[in-house]
Amino acid sequence: xxxxxxxxxxxxxLNAMELTQAPVKDxxxxxxxxxxxxxxxxxxxxxxxxxxxxxxxxxxxILARAYYPKARLVGVGSVGELAAALSKYSRIGTLVIxxxxxxxxxxxxxxxxxxxxVSAALAKTGVVVQSKIVxxxxxxxxxxxxxxQMVEKICGSKTQVTGFTYFSISNIFEIDFTDxxxxxxxxxxxxxxxxxxMVPGLPSAKASTGKVVRHGRRWFRDEFDETLxxxxxxxxIKGLKDLQDYQINNxxxxxxAQTDFSGPxxxxxxxxxxxxxxxxxxxxxxxxxxxxxxx
Numbered sequence: 001x002x003x004x005x006x007x008x009x010x011x012x013x014l015n016a017m018e019l020t021q022a023p024v025k026d027x028x029x030x031x032x033x034x035x036x037x038x039x040x041x042x043x044x045x046x047x048x049x050x051x052x053x054x055x056x057x058x059x060x061x062i063l064a065r066a067y068y069p070k071a072r073l074v075g076v077g078s079v080g081e082l083a084a085a086l087s088k089y090s091r092i093g094t095l096v097i098x099x100x101x102x103x104x105x106x107x108x109x110x111x112x113x114x115x116x117x118v119s120a121a122l123a124k125t126g127v128v129v130q131s132k133i134v135x136x137x138x139x140x141x142x143x144x145x146x147x148x149q150m151v152e153k154i155c156g157s158k159t160q161v162t163g164f165t166y167f168s169i170s171n172i173f174e175i176d177f178t179d180x181x182x183x184x185x186x187x188x189x190x191x192x193x194x195x196x197x198m199v200p201g202l203p204s205a206k207a208s209t210g211k212v213v214r215h216g217r218r219w220f221r222d223e224f225d226e227t228l229x230x231x232x233x234x235x236x237i238k239g240l241k242d243l244q245d246y247q248i249n250n251x252x253x254x255x256x257a258q259t260d261f262s263g264p265x266x267x268x269x270x271x272x273x274x275x276x277x278x279x280x281x282x283x284x285x286x287x288x289x290x291x292x293x294x295x
Contacts, residue, residue, distance in 0.1 A: 012070040040089045040127075043072060048082055050108050051075025059170050060098055062216040063136065065202035068096055076111035079121050086154070087125040095129045095154075100239035101163075103261075104143025106150070115146050128182040130156045135163035139226075141246075141271035142261040145254050148273055148280040161273040165246075165266055166220035166238065171228070175213045183209050197229060197239050220268055236268065244269040251282035 043194040045068050057075065064071050071094075077271040078084040082099075086092070100107035106118060113121075133151050140147050141163035148161055157159070175194075180186055187205035197217040202208075219229050220243060222236040229237050248254050260267065273279050 018140075040087070040149065042091040042093075043058075043089050045071040045096065045169075046085075046089070046092050046094075047071040047098060048076050048085055049073065049075050050100065050110055052077040053100065056098060056100070058172060059216055062172065062199065062201070062214065063098065063170075063218075064096075065203070066165040066199035068094070069201065072146060076108070077288055078111070079106070079113050079118055082108065083121040083125050084265075086122065086127045089127050092127060092129045093131045094134065095132075096136060097194045101135060101137035101139075101140040103139050105140075105148030106137075106148075115149050118150040119153055120176050125154065127154050128156050129154050129159050132160040132162060133159075136168065138167045139165060141257075141269070142266060143163050144248055144257050144271060144273055144279055145282050148254075152253060152276050152280040155276045157277075159276055161276055162241070162270065164220060164270055165235045165261055165269075166222055166243070166268045167220065168220055169224075169226060170216050170218040172214055172216045175208075175215070177208050177211055177213060181210055192236045209252040220265060222268060240270070242268070246271045246277055249271045249283045253277050254279040255283040 003158060047060070047064050047068055050056045057188075062076075064073055074085045076085055076099075082097075085097075097106075102112070105112055105115065129151075133155070135141070135147070142165050144161075146161075147163060151161060168278065175193075177186055183205040186208050188206060190202055193202075197219040197278060199218050200217055202215055203213060218240065220238045220240070221232075225232065227235070229235075244267050246257065246267070246273060248257055248261075254273070257271065
């Protein structure tokens with residue numbers, strides 16, 4: 001049997017230096033379609049990833065194989081390219097956005113465009129996402145209101161938006177099957193193979209025969225640190241299934257979430273917004289109506 005190969009590459013989802021930078025204006029021009037009613041084809045699942053980041057580009061096929069096996073993968077290097085990719089479609093079932101991020105904003109192509117800029121770029125595409133938008137990057141749902149403001153213009157009435165409050169970290173390992181030509185032998189190995197935080201979706205034994213298989217692990221932390229989980233004693237580390245399922249159904253829930261996620265100890269959660277339009281307007285709804293002055 002082939003050995004269990006050690007981790008060969010630690011891939012971080014977010015550069016630590018970028019975490020301390022406030023969002024800045026993207027200097028690129030969004031080039032999405034200008035029509036409010038796109039006439040392109042429909043697609044069930046589209047996964048857009050940051051093509052300019054080696055870590056994300058390397059892990060994106062593994063992530064897709066694990067959770068979005070039927071997705072079409074498209075690399076984008078800026079908000080403009082992201083919008084252009086979306087503008088090719090009229091309707092998307094599930095949209096997966098795998099780029100760096102922080103609370104309520106994206107980090108892509110070395111830029112952190114403002115909420116208004118992303119919203120305007122996406123609005124020009126004319127596409128409608130019908131089922132859900134999934135953000136795979138770090139911490140974006142610590143600010144669910146700004147996150148929903150970014151994508152509201154491409155959401156249908158029942159579209160859900162999902163993302164994480166913790167940092168998302170991954171690494172890649174390899175299993176060498178180049179000297180193995182019997183799929184049954186490889187399947188026996190797979191049946192007993194396990195690693196902590198390993199994502200699902202190993203290729204089939206037949207597809208692995210005679211090849212070097214690249215697969216990965218993924219975990220979530222409350223602070224950015226690329227230390228492997230087995231070497232990080234006492235750290236707040238969770239697997240995907242261990243994250244709290246946190247649902248936001250309206251503006252009131254969104255404002256409560258802002259409070260829950262702003263404390264010194266942020267819960268590790270996978271957050272799902274079920275009413276994007278209401279959450280996008282939560283801050284406006286929270287402004288007290290002025291009381292008319294008396295006579």
